[in-house]
Amino acid sequence: MITLTGLRKKFAGDVVALDGIDLHVPAGEIHGIVGRSGAGKSTLIRCLTALEKPSEGSVEIDGQEVSGLTGEKLRVARRRIGMVFQHVNLLDSRTAAGNIAHPLEVAGVPKKQRDARVRELLDLVGLRDRAGNYPAQLSGGQKQRVGIARALAAEPAVLLCDEPTSALDSGTTRQILSLIRDLRDRLNITVLIITHEMSVVREVCDSVTLLENGKIAESGSLVEVLAHSGSTLSKELIPLPPLPVGERMRLVEVGLGSTEDTPSATKLLALLADAGVGADIAAGTIETVGGRRVGRLQLEVSDSHDSGQIIELLTRAGVYAEVVA
Numbered sequence: 001m002i003t004l005t006g007l008r009k010k011f012a013g014d015v016v017a018l019d020g021i022d023l024h025v026p027a028g029e030i031h032g033i034v035g036r037s038g039a040g041k042s043t044l045i046r047c048l049t050a051l052e053k054p055s056e057g058s059v060e061i062d063g064q065e066v067s068g069l070t071g072e073k074l075r076v077a078r079r080r081i082g083m084v085f086q087h088v089n090l091l092d093s094r095t096a097a098g099n100i101a102h103p104l105e106v107a108g109v110p111k112k113q114r115d116a117r118v119r120e121l122l123d124l125v126g127l128r129d130r131a132g133n134y135p136a137q138l139s140g141g142q143k144q145r146v147g148i149a150r151a152l153a154a155e156p157a158v159l160l161c162d163e164p165t166s167a168l169d170s171g172t173t174r175q176i177l178s179l180i181r182d183l184r185d186r187l188n189i190t191v192l193i194i195t196h197e198m199s200v201v202r203e204v205c206d207s208v209t210l211l212e213n214g215k216i217a218e219s220g221s222l223v224e225v226l227a228h229s230g231s232t233l234s235k236e237l238i239p240l241p242p243l244p245v246g247e248r249m250r251l252v253e254v255g256l257g258s259t260e261d262t263p264s265a266t267k268l269l270a271l272l273a274d275a276g277v278g279a280d281i282a283a284g285t286i287e288t289v290g291g292r293r294v295g296r297l298q299l300e301v302s303d304s305h306d307s308g309q310i311i312e313l314l315t316r317a318g319v320y321a322e323v324v325a
């Protein structure tokens with residue numbers, strides 16, 4: 001549904017914001033784009049919506065190259081893309097229904113048809129009883145629901161969400177993410193979410209790309225990137241609780257999940273004990289993603305063996321291991 005090939009964007013002053021991006025997001029998938037500030041996320045979204053013209057490469061949405069389009073062709077192509085932003089920017093003088101109707105009015109949809117579509121969209125986002133409320137009478141989460149309904153008005157094939165939950169509290173964030181997943185399931189829409197929140201990726205994305213300095217540093221399904229123990233994404237997606245300040249211990253980090261039959265924490269501790277290495281779990285996070293157990297453990301290990309021997313033992317047992325302190 002979204003195919004980027006060799007996408008490059010260079011700004012004046014030799015700033016290379018995107019440097020050869022190849023990415024394919026199949027129809028019906030929810031894909032997350034993460035990266036530090038300045039990594040190129042906004043430029044990527046702007047290329048997708050043809051607000052920015054790539055210096056090289058192509059942007060295809062629903063089989064159509066969008067980067068060279070102008071005039072009416074561009075307007076038609078943009079209708080295939082719905083946009084959801086962090087700040088919803090609703091028209092204060094219009095009700096929820098009026099805001100959702102706005103893009104349909106602009107597109108010249110007749111009133112009767114428009115009213116029916118607005119009712120359908122209000123139902124879809126769970127706001128049937130709020131149709132007549134003005135933005136000032138809606139909560140942040142309800143405003144975002146109106147924003148999502150507005151983005152879906154023209155039945156787009158792709159929903160681009162730019163930090164859709166960054167202005168919301170954690171409970172509301174969960175509700176909005178669950179709505180996005182539900183909409184994908186019901187409409188089979190393809191969703192691209194730009195976010196700096198790893199929890200958003202964990203909760204809603206099927207696949208994810210990490211951008212670094214305009215390049216793809218890591219990309220794949222959630223199961224794939226989590227199984228790649230030791231990688232930036234696997235570590236950021238599975239955060240560990242901080243250790244007590246000032247505690248002095250020798251720590252070995254273990255990544256679980258790189259193979260289907262990844263050993264359990266109990267098995268690893270037993271294996272170390274058999275080799276005469278005293279070890280205990282100092283911190284750990286284990287969860288099941290896509291039917292596979294993935295996680296990170298930080299083991300506090302005794303000084304009886306050197307670090308190299310311990311790493312070798314653990315690696316032979318089929319887990320990723322590195323000394324972290």
Ligand SMILES: Nc1ncnc2c1ncn2[C@@H]1O[C@H](COP(=O)(O)OP(=O)(O)OP(=O)(O)O)[C@@H](O)[C@H]1O
Binds near residue numbers: 035037038040041
């Ligand atoms: N119009 C522009 N002219 C010149 N340089 C630009 C322009 N737009 C973006 N850049 C540069 O391109 C790089 C990528 O910027 P971009 O805004 O895409 O990053 P980002 O990942 O979206 O960051 P943030 O999370 O802070 O929004 C940065 O170095 C930025 O300074």
